Amino acid sequence: MLWLLLLILPCLGASVPGTPGPERPGIVGGCPVAARSFPWQVSLRFYSMRQHRWQHQCGGSLVHPRWVLTAAHCLEPQELGACAFRVQAGGLRLYAPGEELSRVVQIIRHPEYNSSLGAAGGADIALLRLEADVPRGRGVPVSLPAAALSIPARKICWVTGWGDLGYHRPLPPPYHLREVAVPVVGNGECDQRYRNSSRHRPAIRDDMLCAGDKDQNSCQGDSGGPLVCRWNCTWVQVGVVSWGRCCGLQNFPGVYTRVASYVPWIRSYVPWFSGP
Ligand SMILES: *[C@@H]1O[C@H](CO)[C@@H](O)[C@H](O)[C@H]1NC(C)=O
Ligand SMILES: *[C@@H]1O[C@H](CO)[C@@H](O)[C@H](O)[C@H]1NC(C)=O
Ligand SMILES: *[C@@H]1O[C@H](CO)[C@@H](O)[C@H](O)[C@H]1NC(C)=O
Numbered sequence: 001m002l003w004l005l006l007l008i009l010p011c012l013g014a015s016v017p018g019t020p021g022p023e024r025p026g027i028v029g030g031c032p033v034a035a036r037s038f039p040w041q042v043s044l045r046f047y048s049m050r051q052h053r054w055q056h057q058c059g060g061s062l063v064h065p066r067w068v069l070t071a072a073h074c075l076e077p078q079e080l081g082a083c084a085f086r087v088q089a090g091g092l093r094l095y096a097p098g099e100e101l102s103r104v105v106q107i108i109r110h111p112e113y114n115s116s117l118g119a120a121g122g123a124d125i126a127l128l129r130l131e132a133d134v135p136r137g138r139g140v141p142v143s144l145p146a147a148a149l150s151i152p153a154r155k156i157c158w159v160t161g162w163g164d165l166g167y168h169r170p171l172p173p174p175y176h177l178r179e180v181a182v183p184v185v186g187n188g189e190c191d192q193r194y195r196n197s198s199r200h201r202p203a204i205r206d207d208m209l210c211a212g213d214k215d216q217n218s219c220q221g222d223s224g225g226p227l228v229c230r231w232n233c234t235w236v237q238v239g240v241v242s243w244g245r246c247c248g249l250q251n252f253p254g255v256y257t258r259v260a261s262y263v264p265w266i267r268s269y270v271p272w273f274s275g276p
């Protein structure tokens with residue numbers, strides 16, 4: 001898939017000396033998630049003819065019982081309609097017997113997302129409307145930040161997903177959801193690190209947020225999933241897993257779509273939800 005290539009290609013052109021490729025994973029260095037710790041996490045599925053099943057493609061999060069937030073690059077090519085996708089909510093393990101998939105009835109890609117630039121072009125955010133509400137027993141929506149929220153560098157936040165454990169190291173069965181704590185990296189420093197390092201020089205835009213450290217990061221298959229931070233005893237989704245360089249190299253934090261930049265856009269579609 002294109003999005004996968006997009007994430008892998010920068011690795012092939014890596015110009016950093018001595019990059020320990022296999023050490024840079026998706027959810028790298030994390031721990032298995034205790035039941036119901038991240039009840040908004042969902043798995044976005046795409047039907048695989050080869051595997052004859054709805055295959056995990058990306059992560060996502062419930063922001064309302066009927067709405068999922070994910071990354072626009074997870075929904076490529078743009079011609080794909082809603083019927084090409086399903087959402088699995090409420091399961092800690094992928095493909096568990098009896099898992100229930102929700103139908104997607106509408107895809108809203110952010111209009112500024114440019115698929116020829118891919119995730120690194122920005123506005124890598126999309127909404128999926130589900131056919132029916134996810135019942136509370138299978139999922140609880142996460143809070144959205146205030147549009148003005150600023151996230152201090154070095155704050156510890158959490159990213160979850162079923163993505164690779166490292167470069168070309170897929171999560172093995174039974175595909176249990178993983179979590180990892182990641183420190184926020186300021187945009188200026190993050191931009192410096194990326195610019196410093198490579199001829200690709202993707203710029204870190206204002207609508208992006210960086211987080212992660214060596215051995216703590218997100219990776220292929222985590223895309224679209226949530227980065228959450230805790231304030232005042234409430235979990236708030238501040239990022240959507242978007243792109244990065246080879247999952248977990250010291251100088252390359254993971255790059256997320258900054259949710260606060262898109263709250264008015266999200267609110268123009270998703271009704272307020274204040275609990276059951
Ligand atoms: C998308 O990016 C490409 C490459 O920079 C550019 O040529 C094109 O005009 C952009 N498309 C839109 C709709 O902005
Ligand atoms: C950028 O590269 C220079 C020279 O190699 C180095 O001194 C500096 O610490 C690097 N900056 C970052 C943010 O990695
Ligand atoms: C947490 O609570 C304090 C005190 O009520 C408030 O000033 C602050 O804005 C809150 N932080 C967030 C991120 O909501």
